[in-house]
Amino acid sequence: MSSKKKDNVSANFPRGRLAFFVTSNVHKFNEARRVLSEYKLATAMLKIKAAEIQDDSLENIAKASATNAVKNCGLPIIVEDAGLFVEALNGFPGPYSSYVYRTIGTRGILKLMENVDKRDAYFQSVVAFSSPEEAPKCFHGKAKGKISREERGSLGFGFDPIFESSGGGSRTFAEMATTEKNEHSHRAEALRKFAKWYTCGSKRRF
Template identity: 45%
Template sequence: MRQVAFASTNQNKYREVQSILTLHGIEIEFVRVELVEIQSDSLEAIAKEKARSAFAQVSKPVIVEDDGLFVSALGGFPGQYSSYVFKTIGNAGILRLLSNKQDRSASFMSLIAFYDGNDVVIFEGRVAGRISEQEASGGWGYDPIFVPDDADLTYAELQNKDDYSHRRRALDRFAEWYLRL
């Protein structure tokens, strides 16, 4: 079985990454480390720097994940600032910002960045959807307010979130590449 380290402080992300990559025959080692998260308008630049930061701390091939919720009516906000925005205004704040908006379309993008000390390789997964009218219970992060296209429930309410997941799409692309190395 192939193995790779996953660097994060987010246990929820680790469980999701582990459940997906295990299906591909890739064993995940969870490495809890604080990563450098630069301020940038580019989600890709942030993911690359996080991967370099993780490798510097663990000295072995590693993946990191960075994602963003991009809301059309808000000009793509919160985008690459999703983590900070969630910590400051949360789902309730996003719902308030959209309270008078007809257009509730949004997309979730996940970037998996792999680094082995040579080159950072990026794998993207994107899912289109919309922001719900109210916050559902359960889930974590923006899951209680994001409804993927082709679904009537939020990520938090779906029994099969992985079937719709932006993270799943990025991880599947990573796994296909990684298993060919």
């Protein structure tokens, strides 16, 4: 990103409350924006072309993505990586959830879980913050639940239609509006941890 474009983008937000959320997923950004607004944190969606990082660790993926994003744009940024971990599948798809979703989708997971009674699963999220002056710092969130027997709901995205949140009764994330999902989700938990750290008086960088 050119310095002129960077200055124009940055001018739209108050200094001290600015971080750019790097993603091409509008649904993910909207969830993040709502959570961060609880802390009066302004954020904007920033798309950066980069090679997809594959690793066995969500934290390693988030850190590498944050480092690459800062090198590309020179701005304070947030990245988030998440995975669905199914216990009966030994944690699959885990850190490879994005690739698995694109290839076999929710129906593929349900197919793998046919005739499986133990359906415990959890979502894990890692939010990484970085800036030109600071190495990536990570914040973690987790949401426990079960894999449903069928797809349910038209809201959310990704594996939401097959994940029954422990905090939402028997409903899937895709059956919850964003506000309610943010009360239970892994992503919201990680983002709140970041926001509390970022907005703490001694921690404000910008």
